[in-house]
Amino acid sequence: MRLPALSLVLCASWLTVVFTQKVSRSEQRTARSQLQTKSRMAATMQRLRREPPRDCSDAPNLDTKNTCKMIRHMDHIARRRAARQAAVGNSVVEDTRRNGAPTWQQPIPLAAGSRGQAAYHPYDCMTIICLCPFFRGTVRNGNCILSNGAPLQMAYRKEYRMMTDDERNRWHNALNVLKRNGEYDRLSAQHLSVGTGSGAHSGPGFLPWHREYLKRFEIALRLVDPAVAVPYWDSVMDWYLPDARDSILFSNMFAGESDYWGNVIQGPFAYWRTLEGRSTINRQLARKGRLFDEQQINNIVAQNAIEFTLAFTAPQWGCPYGNNYGAIEYTHSNIHLWIGGDMEPPSTSANEPIFFMHHSFVDYLWELWRQLKQPRWIREQSYAPDHWSCSNVQHFRNAIMRPFPYLVNADGLANGYTDQMYRYAPRATCSFQNPSCGSPYLFCDTRGFPHCVAKIKPGGSCQGFEMFNACYRGRCWFGRCQLAREIEALSQEGVNDGVEEETTVHSKRHHHLAEHHTDRAQSARRRKALSMPNVDVDFEHDFPIRRRRATFARGAKTLRVEGNSTKAIALKQKLQEVALVKKVKVKMAAPLFVDCYNRHECCESWESFGGCDAQPEYMSVYCQATCGLCTPAYNTTDACSDRHPHCKSFKKMGHCTNTHGKNFMMENCRAACGVCEKPRSATCKRGGKIISMPITKRLLQQIAGSDEPEVVRRLAVVRRRRV
Numbered sequence: 001m002r003l004p005a006l007s008l009v010l011c012a013s014w015l016t017v018v019f020t021q022k023v024s025r026s027e028q029r030t031a032r033s034q035l036q037t038k039s040r041m042a043a044t045m046q047r048l049r050r051e052p053p054r055d056c057s058d059a060p061n062l063d064t065k066n067t068c069k070m071i072r073h074m075d076h077i078a079r080r081r082a083a084r085q086a087a088v089g090n091s092v093v094e095d096t097r098r099n100g101a102p103t104w105q106q107p108i109p110l111a112a113g114s115r116g117q118a119a120y121h122p123y124d125c126m127t128i129i130c131l132c133p134f135f136r137g138t139v140r141n142g143n144c145i146l147s148n149g150a151p152l153q154m155a156y157r158k159e160y161r162m163m164t165d166d167e168r169n170r171w172h173n174a175l176n177v178l179k180r181n182g183e184y185d186r187l188s189a190q191h192l193s194v195g196t197g198s199g200a201h202s203g204p205g206f207l208p209w210h211r212e213y214l215k216r217f218e219i220a221l222r223l224v225d226p227a228v229a230v231p232y233w234d235s236v237m238d239w240y241l242p243d244a245r246d247s248i249l250f251s252n253m254f255a256g257e258s259d260y261w262g263n264v265i266q267g268p269f270a271y272w273r274t275l276e277g278r279s280t281i282n283r284q285l286a287r288k289g290r291l292f293d294e295q296q297i298n299n300i301v302a303q304n305a306i307e308f309t310l311a312f313t314a315p316q317w318g319c320p321y322g323n324n325y326g327a328i329e330y331t332h333s334n335i336h337l338w339i340g341g342d343m344e345p346p347s348t349s350a351n352e353p354i355f356f357m358h359h360s361f362v363d364y365l366w367e368l369w370r371q372l373k374q375p376r377w378i379r380e381q382s383y384a385p386d387h388w389s390c391s392n393v394q395h396f397r398n399a400i401m402r403p404f405p406y407l408v409n410a411d412g413l414a415n416g417y418t419d420q421m422y423r424y425a426p427r428a429t430c431s432f433q434n435p436s437c438g439s440p441y442l443f444c445d446t447r448g449f450p451h452c453v454a455k456i457k458p459g460g461s462c463q464g465f466e467m468f469n470a471c472y473r474g475r476c477w478f479g480r481c482q483l484a485r486e487i488e489a490l491s492q493e494g495v496n497d498g499v500e501e502e503t504t505v506h507s508k509r510h511h512h513l514a515e516h517h518t519d520r521a522q523s524a525r526r527r528k529a530l531s532m533p534n535v536d537v538d539f540e541h542d543f544p545i546r547r548r549r550a551t552f553a554r555g556a557k558t559l560r561v562e563g564n565s566t567k568a569i570a571l572k573q574k575l576q577e578v579a580l581v582k583k584v585k586v587k588m589a590a591p592l593f594v595d596c597y598n599r600h601e602c603c604e605s606w607e608s609f610g611g612c613d614a615q616p617e618y619m620s621v622y623c624q625a626t627c628g629l630c631t632p633a634y635n636t637t638d639a640c641s642d643r644h645p646h647c648k649s650f651k652k653m654g655h656c657t658n659t660h661g662k663n664f665m666m667e668n669c670r671a672a673c674g675v676c677e678k679p680r681s682a683t684c685k686r687g688g689k690i691i692s693m694p695i696t697k698r699l700l701q702q703i704a705g706s707d708e709p710e711v712v713r714r715l716a717v718v719r720r721r722r723v
Helices: 002-050 062-088 128-135 165-181 183-193 206-224 294-302 328-339 354-373 409-413 416-421 497-515 520-530 545-561 564-579 603-607 616-622 647-652 662-668 680-684 697-704 709-722
Strands: 138-140 143-145 155-157 404-408 422-424 442-445 451-454 474-477 480-483
Touching (some): 062 328, 128 143, 165 206, 206 416, 294 354, 328 354, 404 409
Parallel strands (some): 155 422
Antiparallel strands (some): 138 143, 474 480
16 A cells, blocks of 8 residues: 555656646746847837937937928828829839930030930930920021020029029010910929828938929920029028028019018019919018028038938938938928928929029039039939838839939939039129129128129118128118119110100109108109009009009008108119019910820720710720820821921830831821831721720729829819710
């Protein structure tokens, strides 16, 4: 009996030892797992402590913090959009256009095969020779000669205040022509469409995208007046002033003046209706942000690494690059905030013409950096690394440059922009030996290092500049710019006869008010006449008579009830009318290009059987002329003609026979391809039946899911008509 009991005791002891060992091993594994978890957490916390915060909390000031939040918000929207695209297939609608879509006045020769030597749309051109057919010019000895005998030269972009009066007036006039014909708003809508959720902001694609966009805008202006170029606004020259709002830039000779609420009601851009339906552009000057200063310019140009120029401005956790608040996208955003109003948010900033001059300066700084820091051969190759935690995929090197779906971001690095299309005039400078800035609207501040400063408009603050010629047509008196006592008649400046006559009257009246006493009746008449606001030369034609009367009445009432100092200010404001925008009589160099072409020769055959209603997605994109979605600029009844300006160039490129361009050429370039004797119907029938549309399910999904404004508009028109 004792043996079994002893066995049981030994067995129990053994089981206890085994169980204890198992528990010990389990505890050891658990302990090791916890230790590993703690180690990983410690490593993560150590990495997070090393990595800068990604919530803008380390921004150096409030304006930069607000800019950072705006940029990160745009990046967040862009990442969501990219995810939606990936869910339906992030590919591109088949390109049925021509392959033409993938410096001072002497262009640099292009390498063979460079893009933009022939183009479907003038905006796609990258050479002057490519633009020539759209201007109805003739190529002679490698130069484009316009119909008036003048050569079409590269655009030469000057600082806004360095332009001659004629150049500035032409710039204003071309802008107003574009505004009236709707092309300005169409181009502004393009920027609105990429205001958020794209590769145009919040990353490395910012500079290349805006370079391409600005080039297209400049081509539109040059189709109005070939002598026009987009000037740049060097806001450093305004930053030096005690109050930059008093700069000559914000006078009626340049960007115009605003009322108390910030509405631009005077100058060349007065009463410009915005895309959102407002009757005027709005500015809220100097409430936020700041202008460029020389230190910021030096920091931008001093960068050595591409990732600090084509910068990651919205990096996420895991990005090996820190927050670069000195990047050009950040510093440029401060000027957007300083102008305020329409200029502040990216979605509405293109309503404001200052936007284009500001971005012209940004592009100038980028090109200056490229010239100083990069050899020519590397400029077209060097791009910021593709890193998903540093930027959204729409900023990657080979991502589509939306809304230009036949370009990628790397195309914006091309040397051809400044080799063939435009060049920049140097910034205004002066010295002790030559204290002149070369413009009546600038003066040289010789304190410290000599530098050019914008002149101050009458009535503006000139504190600190009493010893300089800082006031435009006046002098600094007790901290304010006052007009001279006597103003000469300025008819020789070429202002319109009506404006000249009115200005002379104003000048004489100002002289009499300063030198003689008059009776009440005369004073009343003067007050009424001098209360008329500064307006553009086209005021009589551009604004309703009721609005004009109401504006004049408000001005007259204001002048009657206010004191003598206000009368003097009103008088000096009226004297600025001598430099109002001159109406330059410009005959458009070329008709506005109308993108209204069928992309397939069988469009008419398909429409004869109700194709526009049966397949609205495909027909709205590839057969827009046949479906009546636009009005062609060519004769649709001529079956044997070259409808496109570049048909002969396309033929030389082999598009009459290759599969990529044959459909377009057989429809629009029949004379160039020599197929006039062959009717379209013969090609569109097989076995007595009309061939079917080359439609795939993927293609329809891409068209139906497109958020490009023009595609959406056409598709909506076709669907409404079907209903």
